[in-house]
Amino acid sequence: MTNDSAQALCTNAKWIGRAHCGKCHIRQLMLFSDLPENAFDHLLQPIDQFTYPPGSVIYQADTHKPFIYSIRRGMVKLAHLAQDGSNRIVRLLGPGAAVGLELLDGAENYHHTAIAITEVDLCKIPVPTIRQLEDNHPALCMHVGRQLQEQLNLADQWIVALSTGTARQRVAQLLLVLDEFFADENDAFILLSREDMAAMTGIAVETVSRMIADFKRQKLLYRHRENYYMCNVAALEQITRLD
Amino acid sequence: MTNDSAQALCTNAKWIGRAHCGKCHIRQLMLFSDLPENAFDHLLQPIDQFTYPPGSVIYQADTHKPFIYSIRRGMVKLAHLAQDGSNRIVRLLGPGAAVGLELLDGAENYHHTAIAITEVDLCKIPVPTIRQLEDNHPALCMHVGRQLQEQLNLADQWIVALSTGTARQRVAQLLLVLDEFFADENDAFILLSREDMAAMTGIAVETVSRMIADFKRQKLLYRHRENYYMCNVAALEQITRLD
């Protein structure tokens, strides 16, 4: 619950290069999937790629920059920081997700603070460019809708799974989310900091630590390699049902 | 936490009549705002209006009917019912909101159970009709996007405000939500059942009852007329900050 938002700023983001959306190798994941290659020939403003180190603030709630971001690699958290220092994470996003979409629906400012959890690669897309592409390619509008629907599903799951039940149930659900959405090819995922897990589930850091330590002792959670963990899905699902 | 989902079914919904969207007096609120009047001249399938009594199940999670609904009057809750009987409400919607939008993004089934809280009037819109209108009027696509963004904002607020903090803070937040979004012209709102409030905040029915009774005794919440209440907004906002 401590205020760590100032620990890192996005000033250290590194420019990777101009994005070539027509030839993007993960385009089917991204916002621009199945737009024609030539859609990107005459953009009002260019789309650039950046790398952000862990902890970088991509944007802050209630501020305004005319960009949305598409995640190419890494994990991003969307958080709500209250004035009293409390810090609730409302979403965890990975490759293919877009953040800052509220700007497309007339929002003046970002609704959350977006922070890189791991090192991330982002495409930084100017809002006017999106509008231009939407005008020329109505299909993009559908993709934005799909992104929103996807995030709405995540938000609903967040309420049902991560904000309901006992502390042990919530932490178990969180591990299942990490396993389902953020595991690598070995089925291993990065174990988040206790503080982030606390902010995601709305419970105290110490309680999260106890639950995680407990799961490790019970071998429901075990290290695959440095900072990567695997979990016993069936056992954790059991816990989410009967405390 | 008791299982009351079977208490009422939607079979008692009453047909009001064929909707005349071009002349709908609340069209600016609805999904079809600023489509031209003649857009509705040759619909594949007609749009009808229905009235549902309180408690009606409009649709059930994991079932399939090819309709989305637009709320003309009344309050609707979207709930997630777990197999163990627990019941978490993830959204509360009023006039102008659309429900069942997940069907437009390829979802096979509804993601929640939608239940009328008050008596409601709904427009029942066939999915093929939406698709037809989208094809002919790309602007509709934007409106769907706006609806989704709106609901995403609500879901995020739900996490931050109604699923975080002490029981007294959550109930105070809930009253503020009712006051902000569901109050009538006298600034009075219907006080929900304790069970619904419990399912919205994720706390026990008895605890909700205690908090509400407490607020009444402190005159932070007082009856305006039968089942309609008003609240002291400033005092409740105070409570949401310092428990």
Add this chain to the structure above:
DNA sequence: CGAGGGGTTGACGCCGATCAAAGCTGGTGG
């Protein structure tokens, strides 16, 4: 080597879940 940050563990007290019982209200039938 010392300082600092994150994680773990322990002790304690309180919030809130649970169980239980008693008002209240509206509906039903005698």
Add this chain to the structure above:
DNA sequence: CCACCAGCTTTGATCGGCGTCAACCCCTCG
């Protein structure tokens, strides 16, 4: 018209989970 009942709300008593405070460990970095 009243008795009765069912469902909802309120209130009380009890107890356990978890928030809080504190100490300690481990690791990294200056």
